[in-house]
Amino acid sequence: MTDLITLRGVQKYYGDYHALRDINLTIREGEFFSLLGPSGCGKTTLLRVIAGFEGVSGGTVMISGRDMSDVPPNKRPTNMVFQSYAIFPHLTVGQNVAFGLRTRRDIAKSQHAALVKEALHLVGLDGYENRASHAMSGGQRQRVALARALILKPKVLLLDEPLSALDKKMREHMQVELIRLQRHIGITFILVTHDQEEALVMSDRIAVMFAGEIGQLDDPETLYRRPNSRRVAEFIGKMNFLPAQVTGIDGAVTLDIAGFGVTQVPHVQVPEGAVIGPAAVGIRPETLAILFEGETASRHETTATVDEVVYYGDMTYYDVRVKDVPEPLTIAMKNLIGRPVLEVGAQTRIGWDERAIVVF
Amino acid sequence: MSLRVYVIAYLIFLYAPIALLPVFAFNDGTIIAFPLSGFTTQWFTELTQNAALHAAVRNSLVIAACTAVFATILGLCAARAGAMSDFRGKKGITGFIMLPLVLPEIIVAVSLLVVLRQVLGLSLGNWTIIMAHVLICTPFSIAILNGAFAALDPAMEEAALDLGESRWSAFRLVTLPLVMPGIVSSMLIAFTISLDEFIIAFFLTGANPTMPVYIWGLLRFPSSLPVIMALGTILVALSILLLTIAEIFRRRGVRRAGGTDTGGFL
Amino acid sequence: MARRTSLSPDQTRSITLLGVPFAYALLLLAVPLGAIILFSFWTQDFMTVDTTFTTANYREIWDSPIYGLLLQRSLMVSGIVTAVTVVLAYPVAYFISFHVKPSRKSLWLFLITIPFWTSYLIRVFLWKVILGYNGVINSGLLELGVITEPLTFILYNVNAVIITLAHAFAPFAILPIFVVLEKIDRSLLEASQDLGESKFSTFLRITLPLSMPGVVGAVLIVFIPTIGDYVTPELMGGAGGKLIANMIQTQFLQLNNAPLGAALAVVAMLCVTAISLIFVFLNRKYLRGRS
Incomplete structure (x- = not known):
């Protein structure tokens, strides 16, 4: 054009x-x-x-x-x-x-x-x-x-x-x-x-x-x-932010994310000129998942406590607390058939995928 | 409820003098007092035969018409500027233009008299009254036209520009028709004020008196009072007619520009 | 920086447009006002004006008791007229704003303004008919047997001037108060009553203070012009009811002493301005004191 x-x-x-x-x-x-x-x-x-x-x-x-x-x-x-x-x-x-x-x-x-x-x-x-x-x-x-x-x-x-x-x-x-x-x-x-x-x-x-x-x-x-x-990121849609450390930038970028642990992401997910040191990572609510009984995460998982439940009909939004993460994380879950709605205070596992991470 | 009674009493107070006008205008007696003595249309007939009065009325009509046109033009300039961008000092300048609204009329009258007669050495005439009347009517025109412009969406004129019109033709094709009712209303109000104005006219009138100045002269002669009553009746009827038309146009203007009516001339 | 002080095209157009009425007001208001101040420092002997600078006019105004008396009386009459007009007008403005259906408000305002637009001279004269020796009030009261002799204290004195002026300026007082009352958020009144205030105390604590700007406007718009009226005192005032405006008129049009008239006009204007400013200042202080 x-x-x-x-x-x-x-x-x-x-x-x-x-x-x-x-x-x-x-x-x-x-x-x-x-x-x-x-x-x-x-x-x-x-x-x-x-x-x-x-x-x-x-x-x-x-x-x-x-x-x-x-x-x-x-x-x-x-x-x-x-x-x-x-x-x-x-x-x-x-x-x-x-x-x-x-x-x-x-x-x-x-x-x-x-x-x-x-x-x-x-x-x-x-x-x-x-x-x-x-x-x-x-x-x-x-x-x-x-x-x-x-x-x-x-x-x-x-x-x-x-x-x-x-x-x-x-x-x-x-x-x-x-x-x-x-x-x-x-x-x-x-x-x-x-x-x-x-x-x-x-x-x-x-x-x-x-x-x-x-x-x-x-x-x-x-x-x-x-x-x-x-x-x-905040203006368009919703995004969770977590503190993290960039520990290596050779080949892939190595990140140590609070509560989530160490992972590696390709350079496209990291801003140009990133250096070793503290950073923030963003992750969208729909790329996180509550893992119900019998489900396993495709990539990584961690444990969390349900802090708040907002029921929208087609979706349920959970605010969950993860150890070492200062702010609660929001997770958006489709209300599929047979999937229960968790109660506040429930312990659960959550799944996440490093491909959905954005580094700031 | 008692408030309603009070308001009705107040309205009676407001209308009392005017209500008496037709009573004495048709009263068959030369003394303006009770008891009434009978019905006559004699005073109206006398009105039609008074050449000096006719001249004064003609004079006043010319003055009022000129005042209406010039005051509305000045009012249009100010109201349009008011609807445009602010600049430093705009408020002060607008305030100064609105000043005659609160200035004692005698101050306007004597200061103009001093300049015209003593400083410039000009002779007085209709044009001196027109100049002064334009000065005191412009604030009223501005108030009315401000209402018309405030109800106007500024995007209207921009839309016309955007569609290829020049600034002037955008004003002519879009703004002017939309504020036209305000213009008519402003002209009628200025006309009415000028027609009735006495304090300034008395100072600045030349050889030919205006209608109020002529009436003032008649007030000293008891025998001419019934004729004044008849004249007053006609004037009141005329004023109400003009004001009703002005009000209708003002409302139509607000409606046409898409605003909601907040009422009132001021 | 240049870009910060330069004007946008819209501002330039705005200035040009406003310049036209401004130039007119400057030429026909500012210049004459300046001239009259200048003139007040000159003297006139019949037709010849002496342009040597002198404060003689002001000394004469100060020395002769008649001017002081007239000025004092004028200010007093204007003050009373203002107080009477505004106090009487407030309930009417309140009624229209709070008790009249929105769709009828325009009609009510129209009703209020009509008498104001009808011939001023004739209206003043008709008050003479109402208040006179054989007038409406006297013949009415005589007829009813309330009085046996016509009342004489209601014409050809200051009382008559006050009644007539209060009538003439009624709409000027109602409109500014009405406009401000209209702007009061009605939920404030509900909030006040919700918090335990009665209707009357709500009026005193909420409505009245919030409507003060309108009252101030009404006071100024009545007080200032009444000083300049010479028609009403001339027709209604009799010998003891003449005001400063009559004197100014006499000096200009009959005694041919324009400089003295100019000085009187300047003094009257200064007094009115000073009183108005003091009033506005006190009112601001009072309102600030409350909040």
Whole structure:
């Protein structure tokens, strides 16, 4: 895939507040890209910088190889779906969708109606042209916003937390629809979200942002399985942390993990430049297992005491204490047929696998 | 319950003077006092024949119309700036523009008089009153238009920009229609204030009196009082009409911009 | 650093826009106010203005008892009007905020504001009709046999001025109090009652202190402009009910002594500002003392 958007050393100040710190980023043609992070991390600012609503304090934004510094938002090949959707309440659905065509001299007026029809069809709102826009439901407004942006055939569609205003069911439905839509029209989507699950489900690649910086940029699986820092690991999913010692780095890396003992992991699981000395290891709840009677661990096992049980229906989450580990470890277990739910205080064996370990 | 009784008594206190207006306007007697002496429409007929009054009314209408337009333009500038980015000193500047709201009107009147007459040596006329009225009406316009702009989603204009419109056309196509009810409401309020304003007009009026200045002159002649009552009745009816229209537009504006109504002109 | 002080385009636009009404206010408010202060240090003899700097006007105001008396009376009348207006208005604001259905609130506010927008001069004059010798009150009371002679203490004196002004400024007092009452989180009141306070003590300990900013706003918005009114004292006050604004008007329009009038205006404005600032300061201190 070719590069579409390149950000080089982008800085943004609001007075003394440093909103974006040296952002370097390349977004490719046709990919579904997400900016993920907690509120205030700068993800929306970054999106607005790409759209042109915010100028930069330093660095450059290039779209299709062209420097965008002096290009106002109305001249950029980007279109946006706003968090509030910003559907013009004084215009009908059709007029909203056709809004951007007014300034497009290259499109003949006679084509407008057909284009509106096509755009509404794309988002599943056939025949809504003459509806009053303020009478639409949240999900419908979002579709109007999408149609209004897509009718202009932008190179990039920017989506600012587009699903946050919808209820859970509608949100999940729209996630799937957005993915389908993106595959169908094949243009680049850039999504801003604070919902890690949403980002994992929808994206080809995700940039996780903290305090104006990109913490990690990877595809969803790498991001989940190999987070490069504790804060990324904590923000995406849940992770247990255990103190450990790195005792050898020749060939494989040798680790002495509190409560778990000594094991060896390949270099890919360890950050570059790791040295002998104290470290932390992370391990996801679903990669640990409670060993019920008659079960044996595939790799290693150790003993633990059940500290807390949270029953979720399909899953049970156990907090267990392991000797020499300061914090309780969380284990996620599927409630398979015949598998009992343990009580607080029960002694149990737990199984673990060194391939699931991440070293920080 | 006793609170309700009190509030009703208060409303009676508020409306008492106005309620008397039509009573004496249709009373067939030259003395404005009880007992009443009979029904007549004579005072309304006299109104239609008073050329000096007609001139004063025309004057006031011109002044009020100009004031409404200029105050609303200034109010639009301030309210739009208010909805945009903050900068150092913005609060202070806005406070200063709103100052005439609490400044005693006589201070505005005499200070303008001093500058116009004594310092600049200009002669007074309708335009001097318009200038002063714009000054005191602008804060009201700002208050009304602030409400209209506050109810407006800032993403609306950005969406228009994003869809290819220039800054000006985004304002014209999206913001302006959405705040239009606020603009109408602001013009009507400014018009009403200017039409009724006496304290400043009395100082700054030139050869042609405004309607309140003319009424002030009549108040000294007992024989002309019934005619004033008739005029007052018409003015009250007109004011209520204008205010009702203003209120309807203000509400429509808040609704159209998608906000919820918090009520009130201030 | 340059980037920290430079303005964003949005800020620049905002400044440009606000600059227009600001320039207007500067030109028509700040400049005239400056001029009137300057003028108060000059003198005038019939039509010729002597521009030599002198404090003669201020000395005259200080020396002649009439100005002090008028100023004192003005401040007193404004003070009483303010107190009466605000005290009477508070329950109404409270009623609309707490006892009127949300959908009807706009209508009530509208009802309150209508009388305020109708011709001021005629409204003042009608109070004369109500309070006069053959007025509504006197003829009513005579008819009922409550009195045998018309009451005379209700017209052409300070009382009449106070009643009329209290009427004229009613909405100005109600609206700011209402706005603040509306912002009070209703769950605070429930919390207070849940913690054992009665309805009345909840009002005293929660509602009233929280609504003080509105009361302060109401006080200022009534107190300051009443000083500048000369219509009501002229029509209602009789000989003993004239106020400082009447004197300012007389100096400017009848005696042609604009500099003295300007000095009076400056003095009146300073007094009002000083009293307002003291009031705001004391109120802040009181509120801080409570919390």
